Amino acid sequence: MSENKIVTLAENEPLNLDGGGSLSKFKTAYTTYGKLNDKKNNSILVCHALTGDQYVASDHPITKKHGWWSMVVGPDKPIDTNKFFVICPNVIGGCMGSTGPKEINPENGKEFATDFPVITIADMVRAQKLLIDYLGIEKIFCVTGGSMGGMLVLEWLSKFPEMVHSAVPIATATNHSAQNIALNELARQSIMADPNWQSGNYYHSDKKPMKGLSVARMAAHISYLSKEALQSKFGRNLQDKNSLDYSFDADFQIESYLRHQGFTFVDRFDANSYLYITRAMDYFDVSSANNGSLIEAFKKTQSKILCVSFTSDWLYPTSENKKIVKVFNSLGLNVSFIEIETENGHDSFLLDEPKFFEAIKGFINSTFENL
Amino acid sequence: MSLINENKDFGVIAELIPNNASVIDVGCNDGSLLEYLREYKNIDGRGMEIDQKKVQLCLAKGISVIEGDADTDLYDYPDKLFDYSILTYTLQATKSPKTVMQQLVRISKKAIISFPNFGHWKIGASLLLNRKMPVSKKLSYSWHETPNLHFCTINDFIDLCEELEIKIEKKGDLSNKKLSNFSGKNFLDSYFNEVGLFLVSKD
Numbered sequence: 424m425s426e427n428k429i430v431t432l433a434e435n436e437p438l439n440l441d442g443g444g445s446l447s448k449f450k451t452a453y454t455t456y457g458k459l460n461d462k463k464n465n466s467i468l469v470c471h472a473l474t475g476d477q478y479v480a481s482d483h484p485i486t487k488k489h490g491w492w493s494m495v496v497g498p499d500k501p502i503d504t505n506k507f508f509v510i511c512p513n514v515i516g517g518c519m520g521s522t523g524p525k526e527i528n529p530e531n532g533k534e535f536a537t538d539f540p541v542i543t544i545a546d547m548v549r550a551q552k553l554l555i556d557y558l559g560i561e562k563i564f565c566v567t568g569g570s571m572g573g574m575l576v577l578e579w580l581s582k583f584p585e586m587v588h589s590a591v592p593i594a595t596a597t598n599h600s601a602q603n604i605a606l607n608e609l610a611r612q613s614i615m616a617d618p619n620w621q622s623g624n625y626y627h628s629d630k631k632p633m634k635g636l637s638v639a640r641m642a643a644h645i646s647y648l649s650k651e652a653l654q655s656k657f658g659r660n661l662q663d664k665n666s667l668d669y670s671f672d673a674d675f676q677i678e679s680y681l682r683h684q685g686f687t688f689v690d691r692f693d694a695n696s697y698l699y700i701t702r703a704m705d706y707f708d709v710s711s712a713n714n715g716s717l718i719e720a721f722k723k724t725q726s727k728i729l730c731v732s733f734t735s736d737w738l739y740p741t742s743e744n745k746k747i748v749k750v751f752n753s754l755g756l757n758v759s760f761i762e763i764e765t766e767n768g769h770d771s772f773l774l775d776e777p778k779f780f781e782a783i784k785g786f787i788n789s790t791f792e793n794l
Numbered sequence: 795m796s797l798i799n800e801n802k803d804f805g806v807i808a809e810l811i812p813n814n815a816s817v818i819d820v821g822c823n824d825g826s827l828l829e830y831l832r833e834y835k836n837i838d839g840r841g842m843e844i845d846q847k848k849v850q851l852c853l854a855k856g857i858s859v860i861e862g863d864a865d866t867d868l869y870d871y872p873d874k875l876f877d878y879s880i881l882t883y884t885l886q887a888t889k890s891p892k893t894v895m896q897q898l899v900r901i902s903k904k905a906i907i908s909f910p911n912f913g914h915w916k917i918g919a920s921l922l923l924n925r926k927m928p929v930s931k932k933l934s935y936s937w938h939e940t941p942n943l944h945f946c947t948i949n950d951f952i953d954l955c956e957e958l959e960i961k962i963e964k965k966g967d968l969s970n971k972k973l974s975n976f977s978g979k980n981f982l983d984s985y986f987n988e989v990g991l992f993l994v995s996k997d
Binding site: 727729745748749752753755757758759760761762764778781782784785786788789790792793 | 816840846849850852853854855856858859860861862870871872875
């Protein structure tokens with residue numbers, strides 16, 4: 424179990440952002456597990472996905488549920504906290520304590536709301552680097568994460584290659600496809616179409632954009648699952664009834680399930696954060712700082728890498744992950760690749776997938792033994 | 795120490811590879827050849843393996859391995875990325891041995907290829923006398939369950955190399971743990987070597 428910690432970073436020098444502008448004295452909320460050894464060579468940085476947070480292996484303060492990767496991180500787990508010092512920060516732009524739209528802007532004492540600058544994945548990584556510096560770590564043993572977390576991993580490999588000994592990007596891509604952007608745009612439009620969004624200034628209002636955020640989550644949730652998984656889990660089963668109602672109530676189990684996903688999400692997530700973070704994902708292109716060349720983007724990388732994809736993931740499909748592998752191969756890097764067979768879709772990296780766990784454990788432990 | 799005296803095919807292969815070479819083992823199994831070469835030749839090794847259980851074994855040993863298929867995934871490597879590529883006992887199980895061979899000599903400066911010799915006298919005898927597909931230690935599958943798609947003889951392999959303008963530099967005799975320079979087709983090899991092993995290259 425780990426206590427949430429909050430540190431103020433960029434106290435002397437502001438963090439310059441890709442979109443112009445800067446953040447000074449910003450907060451990063453993070454958790455740590457295990458102990459940093461004397462050589463300071465056993466740290467693992469875990470990067471969370473779009474709606475994840477720093478509660479990787481401890482109970483969530485709002486939902487009271489187990490951490491989002493508690494099957495992977497912990498004592499005797501694939502990422503063994505008896506052995507490794509695990510760090511998981513909430514990204515900037517997030518809503519669990521790191522500086523983001525719902526936090527107070529020190530310049531005027533009011534919530535940032537939409538005055539918060541548009542940030543990028545690279546900005547998030549620069550912010551994480553300040554945390555790693557603050558923790559006194561010169562070289563991270565392993566950086567890992569799935570989905571957006573995988574984008575952060577790729578950005579780490581490109582921006583701070585000398586600080587990363589090994590990396591495990593999972594179910595991710597070097598940039599967002601038109602389909603990915605389209606799905607995020609659908610989510611943003613549903614938030615902004617909610618009259619309670621009030622141009623983002625809802626923090627002191629009784630009315631919050633819960634409907635819009637909830638629909639955004641429902642749409643996204645469909646993209647995290649595969650057609651097969653939805654079909655085998657729900658099919659056309661009816662929810663607590665024997666016949667159709669001929670109404671717009673939730674007749675089908677899948678409708679009821681999605682509504683539940685939407686409703687529970689709004690308790691723990693901020694609508695403005697959703698806008699900012701999805702924007703950062705859409706803008707992400709790890710080659711963009713290198714004239715569009717992925718080879719250039721990773722040419723200083725020396726890390727040992729394991730890429731993982733899942734067969735039924737259509738949001739960040741195997742083909743996108745193999746593109747990353749191809750670039751690393753071209754550079755002659757020590758790269759491994761494994762495709763896990765599952766019907767659980769993109770969400771697989773958060774679920775009980777024993778073969779996935781075995782691969783992570785095998786890679787991380789053997790890499791540590793050969794350190 | 796001469797590795798060729800080791801009681802393993804690995805020793806013969808290791809003898810062909812200089813210290814510190816970069817090597818890809820296509821169809822690397824559980825990674826034991828790469829481990830062997832890492833230990834004795836300090837190679838910088840990579841593996842490719844189609845069977846995920848074996849991929850997991852490689853990962854746990856710290857071997858960099860791509861879960862992939864020799865028929866489709868060799869295209870992902872740039873020209874002459876590796877000093878050596880190795881394809882042991884896999885050629886006959888590929889869909890297109892011809893393109894796999896072309897890819898091997900493209901991605902590496904030299905390729906080491908071994909395969910069961912279908913021209914071995916015992917195989918000929920089995921067909922001739924029993925009228926049955928041969929099953930032996932080296933060819934352990936029955937005809938209806940074999941993953942092997944394209945059997946060839948040592949002479950067939952030599953002909954294909956000629957057609958593809960691939961140069962054969964050396965040949966190996968695994969039963970006698972012997973390597974020698976290649977000087978054309980040879981009656982004894984084609985009859986008595988159960989396994990063909992060749993070092994080939996193409997500029």
